Amino acid sequence: METPLVRDTILQLVAQAVAQAQREGDLQLQTTPEIEVDRPAKGQHGDFATNLPLRLARATRLNPLKLADKLASYIPAHDAVAQVVVAPPGFINFYLREGWLQQQVEVVRQTPDSYGRVDAGHGRTVMVEFVSVNPTGPVHVGHTRGAVLGSTLANVLEAAGYVVTREYYVNDAGSQMENFYRSVFARYQQALGVAAELPANGYVGQYVAELAQEIVQAHGQTFLDMDEAAAIKQIGDLSREKMVGLIREDLSFIRVNFDNWFSERTLFQTGEYQQAIDRLRQQGYLSERENALWFNSTMLGDDKDNVVVRSTGEPTYFASDIAYHYNKFIKREFAQVIDIWGADHQGHVPRMKAAVAALGANPENLTILIAQMVTLKRGAEVVRASKRTGEFVTLRELAQEVGVDACRYFFLARSPDAQMEFDLELAKKESSENPAYYIQYAHARNAGILNLARNREIDWSRGDVSLLRDPNELNLIRTMLRLPELVAKMAQSLEPHHLPHYAMELATAFHWFYENCRVISANPEDGQMTLARLKLVESAQIVLRRSLELMGMGAPERM
RNA sequence: GCGCCUGUAGCUCAACGGAUAGAGUACUGGGCUUCGAACCCAGGGGUUGCAGGUUCGAGUCCUGCCAGGCGCACCA
Structure with missing residues (x-):
């Protein structure tokens, strides 16, 4: 409804x-x-x-x-x-009209699970693909922003009547993975006392050694006794699975969950990679130069052409990305696709759009949202994040230090276009006075009133909402009414950062009401007013909860 | 050099081309014998980076500067 x-x-x-x-x-x-x-x-x-x-x-x-x-x-x-x-x-x-506003309290009460759901999408299918970090290491702070943005956007689109698929693209093919596998293998050898060196530009992070250690514990020296290529392959398979599992757990910890984990490697196994390339070739968008195969994206407005198959015969990352979008638009026929990328991939937008057009899909149905960089600081000191050198603050460390709700709120409240500075010291200090808790506190306070009413066995189902005439009451109702409009607007603009700001205003409206309007009164003369206000409190709780749910934040009964 | 993003209160950030540019935080002062004070009230704080332009109206759109971030690979 x-x-x-x-x-x-x-x-x-x-x-x-x-x-x-x-x-x-x-x-x-x-x-x-x-x-x-x-x-x-x-x-x-x-x-x-x-x-x-x-x-x-x-x-x-x-x-x-x-x-x-x-x-x-x-x-x-x-x-x-x-x-x-x-x-x-x-x-x-x-x-x-005041009477109409009062009546909306009943409307909200009658739709506790669906208030704020609107029909803007008309069941149109949309895929939101986000995070999609290479499984060569854990998710770090920079990716967390896209994770929070994507998960919230997906919630919003769903509330707006779209049929949403949340997808993680697992880049489990390609040279970086090979590099990772070799790195784990080297650490594995070292753990067993074999002199081995990390590959050039290998992954030196501590987690690689830990991964190797786990493999030693589970499999002993099995992989020393076999052909090196076979060992790397098997260790690679194990490492990849463990890494993807870890990424999944970490994301789940901050309430980011996916409907589908799409493996890049399957594109080659199903032949879709070949189909996509053939399609481009048939349309005349491919040409061979300098022993490589090029996608002539300049034909479609890009400012340079891009290699899809290297002179070594290996496909580039871009090639599988083309195949992946072939899968999204042509195979699975999503009406709309939203990709969330980091600012460092911003330059690839034109070529991806060009590729989608070349595949015969409408590039307007592909929206690429760019989340700007997050600079991490500890006080005045900038913390460099580099997966290769292994120096970074992970999503899990961040979420454990700052708290999941505060963390989500912090990332969510800012427009993706704005770069942000994340000062860990400040974040920790501020987490106790974070706006996230202001909103949750409104919900908890609200729940406190309803619980008290239930304990006293007050039945407010016959409350008369036309008694709600105090400016604070009407203001609260007016604020509640904005949620469905906001959902419709955010689904259209794809800007979920309005949600936390709205939730703040909603919480403020509730706190004002609480301050000025006594709900459960000891005075018997206030009996009717109590019943009417309990209805308002009940409906306000619904809207607070729905807002928090959309943001992926908890709605605590007490805190 | 070229492309994209950003520049708003001390700090972190909002503001679909609309009416007197708003929140949080910090600072100052006030408010609990009744439903949760993680709250509320009051106050100061701004030439929206600079300069032009478009129009009834510009923080928002256009042009040019200045400053910062990210790109511009047969890496992902």
């Missing part, structure tokens, strides 16, 4: 007024204008506003204020709307 949006109702009223004005000859337009209805920044300007008269003033050569008056007079009456007011220089402001 989806929550209807008041905003859409207002939009329709305006559209009706425009149509009526045209019929009456008060408005002559070549094209029907796109109507915008917004939430004004200031409460005094009403619940909704449209700037339509201002935007039509030029085309119609009419005074915007007079046009606003005219249009306002054609706006039909509606149950939800108390007042329509024209404001200079040409806004039309809408004020919601």
Whole structure:
């Protein structure tokens, strides 16, 4: 069940007024204008506003204020709307009716599990592919941002009526993996007293030695007694599985979970790699130069061509990425695909778009979100992160130090476009006073009231919501009503960073209400008010919980 | 050199081309004998990097500068 949006109702009223004005000859337009209805920044300007008269003033050569008056007079009456007011220089402001607002408390109460679900996606399939770290080491802080962003975006899209697949692309083929396997093998040999050196540019991180140690414990020196190539292959298989398992556990720890882990190697096993390449060749996008096979992405607007098969005959990473997107669009037929990449891959956007176009899919259905870099600091000192040298702070260390909820909130509240500095000392210090807890505290406080009411066996099901007339009560209801609109908006803009800011406002609205409106009163004269307010508290809890759920944060009953 | 992103309060960051640019944090002062003070109230704090332009209206769009980040491989 989806929550209807008041905003859409207002939009329709305006559209009706425009149509009526045209019929009456008060408005002559070549094209029907796109109507915008917004939430004004200031409460005094009403619940909704449209700037339509201002935007039509030029085309119609009419005074915007007079046009606003005219249009306002054609706006039909509606149950939800108390007042329509024209404001200079040409806004039309809408004020919601108190009785209608009160009634929304009942609406929320009746949809505890689905409030905030809207039908913007109409069941369209969308894949969100994110994190996709090479399984050559654990997930670190930089990847955590994309992980939190992707998981929240997926939640939002699901709430907005899309059929969402969360996918992790496991880069388990290619030369970096080979390098990793050899590194583990070298550590394995060393652990058994065999003099061995790490490959040049091998992985030197402590976790590689630990991995080798685990293999020694489970398998002893089995792999010393066989042909080296076979040993590396078998140790490689073990290491890869362990590493992917570790990545999965770490992500799960910060509540990032996937519907599917897609292996790059399967692209070669199923023949999809070959199909994708053949398809490009047939379309004339491939050419051979300098013993390598090139994708002529310049034909599609990229500023340079890219190698897909090296002169050694080995496919590049880009080649399997093409095959992977062939799988996403052509094989699995996702209507929309969202890739979340780090800023260091930003330069590859044009070629990926070009490749999708060359495969015969619409590149507009591929959205690549770029999450900017996270610079990690400890006080004034910058902590360099390098997987190769093994110096980095892992996701798990971070989440354990700062806390999962605070961590998610911290990453989530910032626009992906903005680089961030993550000061571990500051984060630890601030974690106790993190806004995340402000929101959770609102939920816990709320739960405290409901639990007390239940302990006292108060039955509030007959509460009369029309008693909720205090400005703090109405403000809380108004804030609650914004969640479904926000879900629709975020699904469209793909900007989930609005969610934490909204949740803060919702928590504030609740704390204000709590401060000013006693719910469970000892005074028998307040009996009816108590019942009405318990309904409000119940509905507020639903919206707080839904907001926290969407962000992947806990909604504690006590803390 | 070219491309993408960023520059807003002391700090960390919001703001779909709209109305007096907002939060958190820090600082100062105030508020618990009643549902949880991890809360609330009040206060100071800004030439939105700089300069032009577009328009009824620009932090937001365009142009040029300045500063920072990331790219520009037959690595991923």
